[in-house]
Amino acid sequence: MTDLAAAAGSGAGPVQGINLPAPSMTGAKSLEEALAHRRSVREFAPGALTLSEVSQLVWAAQGVTAPERRTAPSAGATYPLEIYLVAxxxxxxxxxxxxxxxxxxxxxxxxxxxxxVPLAxxxxxxxxxxQAAMVVVIAxxxxxxxxxxxxxAERYVHMEAGHAAQNLLLQAVALGLGATPAGAFNDAEVSRLLHLPVDEAPLYFVPVGRVSR
Ligand SMILES: Cc1cc2nc3c(=O)[nH]c(=O)nc-3n(C[C@H](O)[C@H](O)[C@H](O)COP(=O)(O)O)c2cc1C
Incomplete structure (x- = not known):
């Protein structure tokens, strides 16, 4: 078992991940407030994100809300997106x-x-x-x-990445966190750093972190 796997789980046998806490279906901020306050944030406070915040963010991007249905729409419900976290x-x-x-x-x-750092x-x-606590990579x-x-389908997949990213950005605002969408990166280098399978392509980054108050 790798150190990371050990840190990511508990219990007997090899652990290859972690179950996230259930996402909340209510929040303190309205959708209108989140829309009004969304702004790209590129300066982050040093604090860590909680696992609950991470759970909420990935759920907003691509969480399951009904059998074979997710928070973001998908052309023909084909669900081409994969969400990675660089924690x-x-x-x-x-x-x-x-x-x-x-x-x-x-x-x-x-x-x-x-x-x-190499991702940046x-x-x-x-x-x-x-400086962001984590970077979400939409592939x-x-x-x-x-x-x-x-x-x-090429355009559909790009549209879907936009849907997922916007969900994530608004969820970040609702949680009082800072985030920015970013599309400028070297695809091959990002694929290498993330160990992406050959049939996956990185499309969009959303670094997320705490903000100074
Ligand atoms: C498709 C796309 C790609 C972007 N790529 C980057 C990027 O690589 N780096 C960056 O700092 N901001 C990036 N941005 C953020 C924009 O610079 C930002 O949305 C714009 O300046 C408007 O500011 P606002 O988001 O605060 O409203 C990108 C935004 C979009 C929609």
């Missing part, structure tokens, strides 16, 4: 790369170690990202949607 400072979660499993609402360990370098050296398996919609 740096999250209470109860070792620094590393994790893949979100929506059906189980669970994080699966992919690789251990804090890669926020791969994002045309946007060093501010390395996609285009094939899931192209088998049904052919070439047009």
């Amino acid at each position: 740096g400072k999250v209470d109860g979660l070792g620094a590393g790369v994790y893949r979100y499993r929506p059906r189980q609402h669970r994080l699966e360990a992919v690789a251990e170690g804090d890669i926020r 370098v791969a994002a045309v050296d946007q060093q501010w990202m390395s 996609a398996v285009f094939e899931r949607t192209t088998v049904r919609y052919g070439k047009r």
Whole structure:
């Protein structure tokens, strides 16, 4: 068992991830307030995110809300998106790369170690990202949607990444956290750092962290 796997779970036998706490279906801020206050935030306070906050954020991006249905719409319900976390400072979660499993609402360990700095370098050296407690990376398996919609699926998948990112950005505001969407990065380098399978492509980053009050 890797150190990360050990840090990410408990109980007997090899542990490859962590079950997330259930997301909350209520919040203190209205949707209108979240929309009014959303702003790209690139300066973060040093505090860690809680596992509950992480749970809420990944659920907002791609959580299951009904059988075979999620928080974000999907062309033909083909669900091409995969959500990765590059965790740096999250209470109860070792620094590393994790893949979100929506059906189980669970994080699966992919690789251990804090890669926020090399990830920021791969994002045309946007060093501010390395100060975020974690970076959410939205990736996609285009094939899931192209088998049904052919070439047009390309635009559908990009639209879906926008839906998931906006859900995440608004959820961050609702939690009192800071976040920014980012599309400038080297695809090959990000795929290497995240150990993405060959049929997955990174599409969008959303670094998230605490903000100074
Ligand atoms: C598709 C897309 C890609 C973006 N890429 C980056 C990026 O790589 N780095 C960055 O700092 N901001 C990035 N942004 C954030 C924009 O700079 C920001 O949304 C814009 O300045 C408006 O500010 P606001 O988000 O505070 O309203 C991106 C936004 C979008 C929609």
